[in-house]
Amino acid sequence: MKNKMKDIIDELQIIADDFYQNKIKTGTEKMPGVVRKLGEIISCLAEDQQQELQIILRNAMEAMETKRYIMLADILVFDLKSVLEDTQTVGDKR
Secondary structure (H helix, E strand, O other), rough: OHHHHHHHHHHHHHHHHHHHHHHHHHHHHHHHHHHHHHHHHHHOOOOHHHHHHHHHHHHHHHHHHOHHHHHHHHHHHHHHHHHHHHHHHHHHHH
């Protein structure tokens, strides 16, 4: 799971960079793949982490639906990515 988590974190940064660089089509095309990967690991997380991720993903979806791509990039980097990094750190300590 650790490698999957790192791959997802790396992909989130790449997608966010696409949105920051106004490469909207490229970023949106990559989103389904990373969401699918998140779905694969979410069941391995604690319930409170799952709930936190669901809230973040809901916010990301809303930003995407309203075409606020800079906000979406911020959510990916500062919310989703940081939660996954925290989760990975907690997993390393176990």
